[in-house]
Amino acid sequence: xxxxxxxxxxxxxxxxxxxxxxxxxxxxxxxxxxxxxxxxLARQPRSCNFMQWKDLKIVYKxxxxxxxxxxxxxxxxxxxxxxIIHRYVxxxxxxxxxxxxxxIIFNFEKAYFILDEFLMGGEVQETSKQIVNRSIxxxxxxxxxxxxxxxxxxxxxT
Amino acid sequence: xxxxxxxxxxIRAIRSARTQCEERGVIQRECAAIRAQFRQADNGGRSxxxxxxxxxxxxxxxxxxxxMECVRMIASPRYSEKRVGYLGAMMLLDEKQDASLLITxxxxxxxxxxxxxxxxxxxxxxxxxxxxEMCRDLxxxxxxxxxxxxxxxxxxxxxxxxxxxxxVHDLGELFTKAxxxxxxxxxxxxxxxxxxxxxxxxxxxxETLERFRKTVPDLVQIMKGLVISGYSPDHDVAGISDPFLQxxxxxxxxxxxxxxxxxSDAMNDLLAQVATNTDSTKTVGNAVLYETVLTVLDIxxxxxxxVLAVNILGRFLLNNDxxxxxxxxxxLQKIVGTDHNAVQRHRGTIxxxxxxxxxxxxxxxxxxxxxxxxxxxxxxxxxxLLSFLSSCPPELRSQTASGIFNAAERYAPSQRWxxxxxxxxxxxxxxxVRDETVPNLIQLxxxxxxxxxxxxxxxxxxxxxxxxxxxxxxxxxWCIGExxxxxxxxxxxxxxxxxxxxxxxxxxxxxxxxxxxSFPSTRGFALTATxxxxxxxxxxVDRIRSIVSIYGSCIDVxxxxxxxEYNALFKKYDHMRAAVLERMPxxxxxxxxxxxxxxxKESQTVKVKxxxxxxxxxxxxxxxxxxxxxxxxxxxxxxxxxxxxxxPVSTANTVGGxxxxxxxxxxxxxxxxxxxxxxxxxxxxTVTLSCEKxxxxxxxxxxxxxxxxxxxxxGFTLQAAVPKSVQLHMKAPSGDSLPARGxxxxxxxxxxxxxxxxxxxxxxxxxxxxxxxxxxDTVQIDSFPGLGQ
Numbered sequence: 001x002x003x004x005x006x007x008x009x010x011x012x013x014x015x016x017x018x019x020x021x022x023x024x025x026x027x028x029x030x031x032x033x034x035x036x037x038x039x040x041l042a043r044q045p046r047s048c049n050f051m052q053w054k055d056l057k058i059v060y061k062x063x064x065x066x067x068x069x070x071x072x073x074x075x076x077x078x079x080x081x082x083x084i085i086h087r088y089v090x091x092x093x094x095x096x097x098x099x100x101x102x103x104i105i106f107n108f109e110k111a112y113f114i115l116d117e118f119l120m121g122g123e124v125q126e127t128s129k130q131i132v133n134r135s136i137x138x139x140x141x142x143x144x145x146x147x148x149x150x151x152x153x154x155x156x157x158t
Numbered sequence: 159x160x161x162x163x164x165x166x167x168x169i170r171a172i173r174s175a176r177t178q179c180e181e182r183g184v185i186q187r188e189c190a191a192i193r194a195q196f197r198q199a200d201n202g203g204r205s206x207x208x209x210x211x212x213x214x215x216x217x218x219x220x221x222x223x224x225x226m227e228c229v230r231m232i233a234s235p236r237y238s239e240k241r242v243g244y245l246g247a248m249m250l251l252d253e254k255q256d257a258s259l260l261i262t263x264x265x266x267x268x269x270x271x272x273x274x275x276x277x278x279x280x281x282x283x284x285x286x287x288x289x290x291e292m293c294r295d296l297x298x299x300x301x302x303x304x305x306x307x308x309x310x311x312x313x314x315x316x317x318x319x320x321x322x323x324x325x326v327h328d329l330g331e332l333f334t335k336a337x338x339x340x341x342x343x344x345x346x347x348x349x350x351x352x353x354x355x356x357x358x359x360x361x362x363x364x365e366t367l368e369r370f371r372k373t374v375p376d377l378v379q380i381m382k383g384l385v386i387s388g389y390s391p392d393h394d395v396a397g398i399s400d401p402f403l404q405x406x407x408x409x410x411x412x413x414x415x416x417x418x419x420x421x422s423d424a425m426n427d428l429l430a431q432v433a434t435n436t437d438s439t440k441t442v443g444n445a446v447l448y449e450t451v452l453t454v455l456d457i458x459x460x461x462x463x464x465v466l467a468v469n470i471l472g473r474f475l476l477n478n479d480x481x482x483x484x485x486x487x488x489x490l491q492k493i494v495g496t497d498h499n500a501v502q503r504h505r506g507t508i509x510x511x512x513x514x515x516x517x518x519x520x521x522x523x524x525x526x527x528x529x530x531x532x533x534x535x536x537x538x539x540x541x542x543l544l545s546f547l548s549s550c551p552p553e554l555r556s557q558t559a560s561g562i563f564n565a566a567e568r569y570a571p572s573q574r575w576x577x578x579x580x581x582x583x584x585x586x587x588x589x590x591v592r593d594e595t596v597p598n599l600i601q602l603x604x605x606x607x608x609x610x611x612x613x614x615x616x617x618x619x620x621x622x623x624x625x626x627x628x629x630x631x632x633x634x635x636w637c638i639g640e641x642x643x644x645x646x647x648x649x650x651x652x653x654x655x656x657x658x659x660x661x662x663x664x665x666x667x668x669x670x671x672x673x674x675x676s677f678p679s680t681r682g683f684a685l686t687a688t689x690x691x692x693x694x695x696x697x698x699v700d701r702i703r704s705i706v707s708i709y710g711s712c713i714d715v716x717x718x719x720x721x722x723e724y725n726a727l728f729k730k731y732d733h734m735r736a737a738v739l740e741r742m743p744x745x746x747x748x749x750x751x752x753x754x755x756x757x758x759k760e761s762q763t764v765k766v767k768x769x770x771x772x773x774x775x776x777x778x779x780x781x782x783x784x785x786x787x788x789x790x791x792x793x794x795x796x797x798x799x800x801x802x803x804x805x806p807v808s809t810a811n812t813v814g815g816x817x818x819x820x821x822x823x824x825x826x827x828x829x830x831x832x833x834x835x836x837x838x839x840x841x842x843x844t845v846t847l848s849c850e851k852x853x854x855x856x857x858x859x860x861x862x863x864x865x866x867x868x869x870x871x872x873g874f875t876l877q878a879a880v881p882k883s884v885q886l887h888m889k890a891p892s893g894d895s896l897p898a899r900g901x902x903x904x905x906x907x908x909x910x911x912x913x914x915x916x917x918x919x920x921x922x923x924x925x926x927x928x929x930x931x932x933x934x935d936t937v938q939i940d941s942f943p944g945l946g947q
Contacts, residue, residue, distance in 0.1 A: 015216060023252045023287065030218075047516040048480045077452075078485055079445035080405050083395070105173075106166050108216065109209050112245055121285035121321040123354050125313060126347045127402045128392045135310070139275050143238040 003081075003122040004056060004071040005032065006115070008104065011065055013037040016104050017111055021122035036069050050078045061085050065101050084124060091118060094133055113139065164206045169213060185214055196227050204231060205242040212242075212249055225250050225257045232264045237276065240268075244279045253289030262292050269299050274310055277303075281314040285321040293322040297329050304336040309345035316340060316351030320358045330359050334366060341376055346393055346400055349380065353406045360413050371414050374421050378428045381407050385432055396440040408432075408449040415457030422458040429454050433466055444474070444482055448489070455493055468493070468500040475507040480516055487511065487522035494529045505530050509539070512546045524554060528561040536569040540579060548586050556590040559583050563595065573606040574652070577613055581630070585620060588627025596629050600636055601745045612652040614641040619656070621666055626675050632683045635670060638663060639687025640741060643694040660695045664688065668705065678714055685709060685717060689724045693739045703728055834862070838924060838937045842867035843896070845876070845924060849942045855915065859908040859942070865896035867928070874926040876906055881919060885911040896926070918942055 008017035015033060024032075039051060040060045051058040053071070059081040060069040068085045072078070089099075091114050096103040104111050117132045117139075119125055126132050168188055175181035188210060195207045208227055215221035228250060231243025251258045261283075268280035281303075284296060300322060303315040319333045333355060340352035360367040384399045384407075393400035411429075415422040432450045437443040447470055454467040474486035487508065494501045508530065511523035524546070531539045540562070547558050562583055570576035580599050584591065603613050617634035625631050638645065642663055649655050670676055670684040685706070692702045706728065709721035727735050838845040842865060849859040865871045872895045880886045891906035912918055920942075925934040 015218075018216065021286070023254070025254070044515070046480070048484045048518040050481060050484055050518060052518075077405055077409075077445055077449050079441055079448055079481065080402065082481070083401060083442050083445055087395075106169055108213060109165075109242065109245060113241070116245075116282050120282055120314060120317045123317055123320065124350065124402050124406075125317055127350055127400050128346060130392055131347065135275075135278075139237075139241070142273075142275055143241060145237070 002073055002076050003084075003119065004073065006071075006119075007033060007036055007067075007069045008111075009033075009037055009040075009067050009069070010101060011041070011067070013041060016066065016101065017108060017115075019112070019115055019119075021119075032071070036071070040067050040069055049082060057081075059085065063089055066104070084119075087129070088115065088118060090129060091132055094129070095136060164203060165209045165213065168210050172213075172217070185217070185219055189214060189219070193223060196224070204234075205236075205239045208242050208246050212246055215249060221250060225255065229257055229260045229264075232261050232268075237273075240276060240279060244283045247283055248286045252287050253292075258287065258289060259291070262295055265292070266296060266299065269296065269303065274308065277307075277311055278314055281311070281318045285314075285318040288318075288321060288325065290325045293325045293329065297322050297326075297332055301332055301336060304333065304340065309343065309348045312340065312343070313345070313347035313351040316348065316355045320351075320355050323355075323358050323362065327362055330362055330366065334359060334369070338370075338373070341373060341380075346403055350403045350406060353377075353403070353410050357406070357410045357413060360410070367414070371418065371421050374411065374414055374424050377407050377411055377414075378425055381411075381428055381432070385428075385435060395442050397437050398440075398442050398446060401442045401446050404432075404446050405449045408446070408453050412453040412456050415453070417458070419458050425453075425457070426460060426463060429459070430463055430466065433463075433470060438473070441479070441481070444477075444479075448474075448485060451489060455489070455497075464497065465500065468497060472504045472507070475504055475511070480514070480519060483511060483514070484516075484519050484522055487519070487526050491522065491526050491529065494526065498530075501526075502530060502532075505535065505539075509542045512542060517551055520550065521554060524550075524558060524561070528565065531565040531569065533569045536565065536571060537575075540565070544579070544582055544586070547583065552590075555587050556592070559587050559591045563591075563598075573602075574609055574612065577602060577606065577609065578616075581616060581620065584627060584630040584633070585624070588629050591629055596632050599629075599633050603633070603637060604640075604742060604745050607744070609652070610641045611644045611650045613637060614645050615650050615653050615656060618645055618658070618663075618666070621670070625670055625673055628677050628680050631670055631676065632680050635667060635680070635683040635687040638667065639683075639690035642687075642691045646695065660691075660698045661701075663691065663695075664698060664701055664705075667691075671705075671709075678716060681714070682716055682720060685720055685724075689720075689727075690739045692728075693736050835941075835943045837861075837922065837939050838935070840935060841928075841933070843871065843924070843926065845922070845937075847939065847942070855911055855913045857910040857912065857918070857942070859910060859920070861906050861908065861922075863896060863904045863906075863924075864900045864902075865898060866900050868898050869929050870898050871896040871926045871928045873932075874904055875924075877923040877925075878908055879921040879923075880910065881916055883912070883914045883916050884918065885913075887911075 003021050005021060006017070006019045007015065009015050015037075018029070018033065020029060035053065036058065039053065039058070043051075043060075049059055049061055051060075055074060056071045057074055057076060057078060058069060058071055059078050060067055061082060062068075068089070070081050070085060072081050092099045092104070092111065095110070095114055096107070114132070114136055117126065117135050126135075171188075172181055172184050175184050192207050192211050195203070204227075208224060208231060211221050211224040211227075215224075224246060228243050228246035231239045232247060234240055234243065247258070247261055251261070265280045265284055268276050271277050271280075281300075284292065284300075288296070297319075300315050300318050303311055304319060307315065316337070319337075323330045323333065337352055337355045337359060340348055341356070343349055343352070356370055356373070360370050381404065384404055387399055390399050393403075395401050398404070411421075411425050415425055429450055433447065433454070436446050436450070438447055451467045451470050454463050459467075468490075471486045471489055474482045475490075477483060477486075490501050490504070490508070505527075508523055508526050511519055512527060514520055514523065527539065527543065531543075543558065543562050543565075547555065547562065550558055562579065566576050566579045570579070577599075580595075580602070584595070584599075603610070606613070614637045617630075617637045620630060621634040621638070644650075645656065645658060645663060646660060647655075648657055667684050667688045671681050671688070676684070688702055688705055692699050695702075706721050706724045709717050710725055712718045712721060727738065731738075834846045834848040836844060837847045843863065844866065845861055845863045847859060847861055849857055851857055861876055863874060863876070874891075874894045874896050876888075876891065878886060878888060887909040889907040889909065891904055893902075893904050896902070896904055908920075910918070910920075920939045921936060922939060923934065923936045925932065927933070
């Protein structure tokens with residue numbers, strides 16, 4: 001698995017999003033969250049964005065008040081991992097319009113839905129920003145319809 | 159997008175709680191309400207409730223009571239409820255929970271739903287938390303979707319297949335054909351998914367890898383299309399067309415080209431093209447270049463391409479971006495073994511990175527610098543490494559110190575440089591060096607006999623300035639003890655000599671002894687050094703005597719034992735003191751794993767050498783304890799004995815001989831002939847006796863027989879009898895034949911113990927065969943020479 005987990009947390013260490021790409025016990029998850037927040041928050045302002053933790057590489061980046069932290073396997077390309085984080089931020093930004101931390105707090109389920117259109121099973125799912133955006137919009141529209149007739153809608157999305 | 163009002167109200171309420179306690183209260187109330195809602199019949203707000211629960215779960219509170227609700231919601235016909243239900247399943251359920259099996263059926267149904275977004279939910283959830291059973295169950299369905307659906311579903315199905323293959327390796331076979339055909343699609347998402355799937359299949363199974371090698375031309379084609387093509391708005395990132403796909407293709411090419419000439423050749427041109435054409439001003443371009451470099455270095459690329467790759471890494475090293483420098487060093491580390499010379503060219507930049515602010519970069523630079531040290535650059539590299547040591551973060555210190563030691567040992571241009579380097583490290587980072595450093599350094603110093611004067615002067619000066627670094631203090635004490643006379647002589651060739659009196663030197667050692675900073679082992683060193691000085695200085699021996707006797711009542715048992723033994727050396731064995739405290743001989747290098755006890759046994763089994771007493775060997779053991787104790791560094795005894803094991807008999811002689819040299823003052827007349835008395839002389843057979851007093855009651859008698867007749871004597875045996883209270887122990891004779899004309903002698907040792915101090919008499923029976931006839935004779939010995947009787 002190339003990506004093991006993605007965490008978003010604030011500068012006070014409050015978790016805003018957690019996505020796990022492997023099966024882990026609750027205890028392990030809590031330990032990883034603790035370790036990651038401690039390690040990342042302890043870093044100097046202009047240091048390298050990569051760290052070594054056990055057998056994983058940790059790639060993190062700070063956007064405004066949120067830290068985005070990816071745990072990847074050791075053969076992963078760290079620079080590309082930074083690009084993945086950046087792409088996710090761009091998607092959020094497009095969806096919420098000038099996204100800020102509060103957006104992600106109050107609409108956390110939307111943040112998950114966007115992530116699930118971009119990444120899947122620890123890999124990049126869709127490389128085009130526009131396609132991801134369109135898929136999210138279409139899903140949202142589907143959600144709006146109160147009593148959906150499932151068989152009538154057959155969207156073809158390319 | 160319509161905000162979910164109840165959810166947001168709850169979030170607001172939770173956030174406005176001012177204390178942890180208040181927050182818990184709010185959450186408890188909310189959870190109770192949610193539980194109540196779950197129990198009710200279907201109402202419009204089910205998805206909101208579950209969403210609330212998921213938020214509470216993310217804050218870290220238990221939410222397992224929502225698991226069944228997830229299962230119910232997934233089965234709901236409403237899309238909004240399905241969506242949240244599947245999200246809840248991904249967050250609350252994992253394959254270890256029983257409830258996860260319950261959703262298998264729902265997933266199966268949703269996979270064949272006509273609405274692609276519902277299919278997508280099912281695929282996503284399966285790829286996230288599908289257990290092995292679920293995967294086995296649903297794999298055929300996924301395969302079907304891989305072949306016949308739209309590109310939106312195909313790309314998701316591909317990644318779902320990746321997950322299935324990871325969970326159940328055997329199912330890889332199922333997807334091979336579909337994966338192959340997906341490569342030909344136009345849609346980037348699908349191609350990306352296909353590449354990931356093929357990568358996974360190839361990594362798991364080498365046969366599959368062989369089969370997929372045929373796809374290399376296709377991959378090269380796709381890659382070329384991406385690199386050369388014009389601006390494509392859909393996939394462009396800062397001028398690079400679909401970097402995610404490019405990197406994945408490069409990685410697959412790496413796997414396919416590894417260890418395979420043909421495949422490597424096919425991708426050579428492409429790699430060169432990517433390496434030269436990719437714009438490296440932004441991170442994204444560098445990501446692609448990085449992957450290219452990794453691929454080039456891993457496959458069987460031609461040398462020109464390899465040089466190009468290493469040069470790219472060299473350029474990365476000069477990049478302003480810290481991240482890029484970091485990954486450059488990581489990659490160079492991997493190839494420093496194989497392409498050493500290429501990496502050496504960038505040594506300057508790497509060494510500069512040692513001064514970087516960032517801890518990760520420093521660590522990488524240290525690893526790489528240590529790997530680049532060689533005989534030609536040792537002096538300059540060591541300068542850099544030593545300055546790094548003085549300013550490096552504490553967690554890197556011990557690694558740096560051991561790296562420096564290793565490098566110094568392998569490439570030291572001169573002994574003096576080597577010693578200087580080690581001393582420098584001990585002064586800077588003495589607390590972080592490994593335990594073997596002290597004995598290793600001592601051994602090095604001993605072996606460099608021409609630098610003894612220089613070394614002791616340097617260490618003395620170091621000790622004057624700072625006694626806190628324990629390894630340095632230990633070595634310094636040892637040196638001063640050994641070579642203190644060189645220090646006092648006041649002349650030195652290599653360095654400025656110190657004008658120091660005996661009192662000054664003793665002052666320094668006493669300071670170490672009394673300092674609270676000194677470890678117990680360090681104080682042991684200092685005490686022994688003080689003792690050794692008693693033979694090297696002339697005037698202040700009394701001071702040493704008083705120091706030693708003070709420590710005879712020290713609380714530290716180790717120090718006390720030493721002091722008591724040294725005291726004994728002053729009082730009872732003063733005649734031995736000079737020999738015991740003589741300068742150490744050169745220490746053998748491979749005395750590792752050698753135990754003190756072995757050498758003692760060896761010296762005890764020495765019988766052959768005439769005139770060699772057994773008792774002194776016991777005292778030798780005592781003395782060996784004095785010299786060796788529990789200290790590793792005082793290695794002369796093991797060293798001396800290290801020659802013993804391979805050739806026990808003859809070398810033991812040397813061992814015994816050396817020990818006897820040390821014990822030079824043991825008896826008034828050492829190995830020189832002891833008083834002998836002829837006790838039997840008849841028919842050309844002479845037996846002489848010599849004896850040595852070992853202790854108050856112990857006595858060793860040596861009988862020597864010789865034959866002056868014209869014929870050989872065979873079967874020569876001696877038997878002895880003594881008064882009842884005396885204990886007798888006869889050792890094996892050296893032989894039992896006496897050749898004619900005194901060509902050789904036979905000796906036999908007899909050990910007597912006379913605890914009651916009775917009048918010592920011995921009756922000796924001599925038997926032998928000469929010229930075919932047996933002879934037997936008895937003689938009584940009433941007086942023993944050297945006993946004063």
